[in-house]
Amino acid sequence: MQNSALKGKDRPVMRRDTTPPRLAGEMLSVLSYMMTVENVDTVLQTIAETVAELFSMKALVIGVRDEKGLIFRVKATYGYDAERSKRIKKFTYTAERLYLDIDDKNKIAENVYLLRPKPGEIIKGEEAFYENLGKIGEPRTDPAKWHELDYIRFVFRNREGKPIGFMEINDSLSSNLPDAATIEAMRLFSQLAAVAIENATMFQSQVEMVKRSKFLSDVVAHDINNYNQAITSYLQLALADKPAKEKTASYLERAAAAAWGISEMIQRANMLMKIEEEGAQNLGPMDLGEVLRESIDEVKRSTDSSNVKVDLKLGNHRYFVLGNELANDIFTNLISNAIDYDPHDQVVVDVSIGEFTVEPRKYWCVSIADNGIGIPDSKKNIVFGRFGGDEVGAPAGGLGLSIVRAIVEAYHGMVWVEDRVPGDSSKGSVFRVALPMTAAK
Numbered sequence: 353m354q355n356s357a358l359k360g361k362d363r364p365v366m367r368r369d370t371t372p373p374r375l376a377g378e379m380l381s382v383l384s385y386m387m388t389v390e391n392v393d394t395v396l397q398t399i400a401e402t403v404a405e406l407f408s409m410k411a412l413v414i415g416v417r418d419e420k421g422l423i424f425r426v427k428a429t430y431g432y433d434a435e436r437s438k439r440i441k442k443f444t445y446t447a448e449r450l451y452l453d454i455d456d457k458n459k460i461a462e463n464v465y466l467l468r469p470k471p472g473e474i475i476k477g478e479e480a481f482y483e484n485l486g487k488i489g490e491p492r493t494d495p496a497k498w499h500e501l502d503y504i505r506f507v508f509r510n511r512e513g514k515p516i517g518f519m520e521i522n523d524s525l526s527s528n529l530p531d532a533a534t535i536e537a538m539r540l541f542s543q544l545a546a547v548a549i550e551n552a553t554m555f556q557s558q559v560e561m562v563k564r565s566k567f568l569s570d571v572v573a574h575d576i577n578n579y580n581q582a583i584t585s586y587l588q589l590a591l592a593d594k595p596a597k598e599k600t601a602s603y604l605e606r607a608a609a610a611a612w613g614i615s616e617m618i619q620r621a622n623m624l625m626k627i628e629e630e631g632a633q634n635l636g637p638m639d640l641g642e643v644l645r646e647s648i649d650e651v652k653r654s655t656d657s658s659n660v661k662v663d664l665k666l667g668n669h670r671y672f673v674l675g676n677e678l679a680n681d682i683f684t685n686l687i688s689n690a691i692d693y694d695p696h697d698q699v700v701v702d703v704s705i706g707e708f709t710v711e712p713r714k715y716w717c718v719s720i721a722d723n724g725i726g727i728p729d730s731k732k733n734i735v736f737g738r739f740g741g742d743e744v745g746a747p748a749g750g751l752g753l754s755i756v757r758a759i760v761e762a763y764h765g766m767v768w769v770e771d772r773v774p775g776d777s778s779k780g781s782v783f784r785v786a787l788p789m790t791a792a793k
Contacts, residue, residue, distance in 0.1 A: 392416070392552045396428035399519065399545045404430045407538055408525045411483065413440055416508075416517035416549065422447050424518065431523070432480075439480040450515060453505055463507040464539050466529075468492075473501065481522055498527050506539065508546035517549060584611040635763070637790050638679060640671040640705055640716055647683035648703070651691065660691055665704040671716045673787035678759045683718070685752040686783045690722035694780075699723070708786045715765065715786035726777040732769050756785075763787055 396414050403409055411431030415424040424445040429437040458465040472489040479485060487500040508517040519542055524530065530538065587608040591601065648662045690701045701722050708717035727735055736757040760767040765787040773779035 392549065393427060395545075395548050395552045399542075399548075400428040400430040403519065403521075403538060403541065406541070407530065407534055409521055410523040410525045412519060412521045413481070414517065414519050415445060416553075417515065424450055424515075436480050443478070443480075445518075447515075450507075450518065454507055454515075458505075460504075461535055461539050463509060463543065464535060465505045465507070467503050467505060468499065469501045471499070471501065483523060496529055498524055498529055502529070504530070504535075506542040508542060508549055510546065510550050516546065516553075580611055580614050584608060584615065587611060634676050635674045636676065637672045637792055638675045639792075640673055640718060640787070641666045643675070643679050644683055644703060644705075644718065647680050647687060650680070650684050651687045655688070655691060659697060660699045660701075662687060662691075662701045662703060665702070667705070670792065671705050672790050672792050673716055673763070673765075674790050675763055675787070678762075682756050682759050682785060683720070685756050686720045686785070689752065690720055690724060690781075690783075693724040694722055695725065696723060708784075714789045716789055717784055717786040719782050719784050721772050721780065721782040723772070723780040726771065726779060727769055727781050728777050735769060736767065760785055760787070 396416065400412055400414050404412060409430070412429070413426050414428040415426045417424050424447070426441050426443045426445075429440050432440060453467055454465050458467055460466045471491050474482075474485075474488055481503075482488065482500055484500055490500070492499050502522075504521040506519040506521075507515050508519070510516045521530075521538075587604055591604050591608065644664055644666075648664060651662070652660070687701060687703070691699050694701075701720065703721075704719050706717050706719065708715040736753045757767055765785065767783070767785050770782045770784065771777050771779065772782050
């Protein structure tokens with residue numbers, strides 16, 4: 353679907369001087385337009401106007417099922433003045449009422465029902481639907497003529513066959529009931545229009561879900577983080593106060609460490625959300641060798657490096673890829689995990705760069721090999737998911753590997769994990785990051 357609804361003036365122009373069999377071109381043109389519209393209300397109003405113009409209908413309404421599926425609300429009208437339209441759009445049908453209308457005794461075609469209440473019958477509250485209340489009690493003299501109480505209901509069904517809405521035709525310009533050919537053409541149009549309604553509804557639901565996720569992300573990133581920082585500050589004050597009992601001090605230190613961990617997790621979650629929403633910005637050539645040196649230095653500053661060796665093997669040339677300031681996060685995460693999940697007294701991590709080709713594109717591939725606990729084959733495909741590593745007991749760093757994946761994909765690269773010793777996952781892992789080659793500045 354395209355990104356925005358087209359303006360009303362951009363909709364295909366319909367002609368009224370055609371008979372139903374010759375309407376196929378006009379209907380397909382309008383349906384093609386509707387499939388690109390992402391706003392449900394716009395789709396519904398387009399359907400109402402199109403049916404009225406194509407088939408010479410005088411008055412009609414369209415209703416759709418609400419989120420809970422128990423109520424059908426009128427959302428679009430045609431042929432009513434502004435005041436009556438406003439009153440009609442306040443009207444709701446229960447699911448029970450709809451199913452009473454679509455009884456087989458009223459069926460005239462698939463998903464099409466002709467309702468002809470007895471003269472004088474009217475449901476209280478539905479007066480706004482009628483053009484001339486004085487004619488409600490008049491007898492029917494010609495079955496081909498439209499009585500004031502008559503209406504035709506077309507039922508919109510989703511891909512599962514469940515009703516998601518209806519179109520109610522209340523009058524025609526000719527005052528005659530539509531003939532069989534017109535009913536069939538309208539039925540086909542409404543059947544395809546239901547697809548447009550379902551598509552627009554799903555798209556709008558996704559947009560609203562993204563907005564809710566963004567709201568929750570903002571709450572976590574700002575409000576909750578502010579509370580957590582306050583807790584951290586109080587814990588630091590408690591630790592700095594007069595010497596506490598050894599056991600109490602131990603608990604305070606653990607609480608402070610946990611609070612700092614929460615802050616780091618919030619920052620990582622916020623970064624992941626930003627990358628997935630916006631992608632990578634301001635990309636330019638960068639040398640992977642320089643990025644790796646900086647990443648290794650940063651990891652060493654933040655860890656006890658006395659028993660850690662990170663062996664960086666670079667050739668005699670430079671390795672340029674497109675990236676930005678986020679590249680450092682890729683390799684600090686991977687190298688930190690390689691160190692944290694190695695149980696040996698002396699930790700050795702091997703880092704190297706080689707060529708990698710997926711025709712016709714060439715990549716520089718960074719390999720980070722550890723001697724850690726390894727990752728079973730059954731878990732290798734999910735370790736880069738959100739908290740995937742935590743679920744399998746393998747290196748994850750919380751959201752760390754999700755951030756790695758998001759940044760690499762934003763760079764149009766690839767990331768995966770292999771066994772350091774082929775066929776034996778217990779001997780450690782090799783994380784590989786392949787980024788497309790580019791020319792130097």
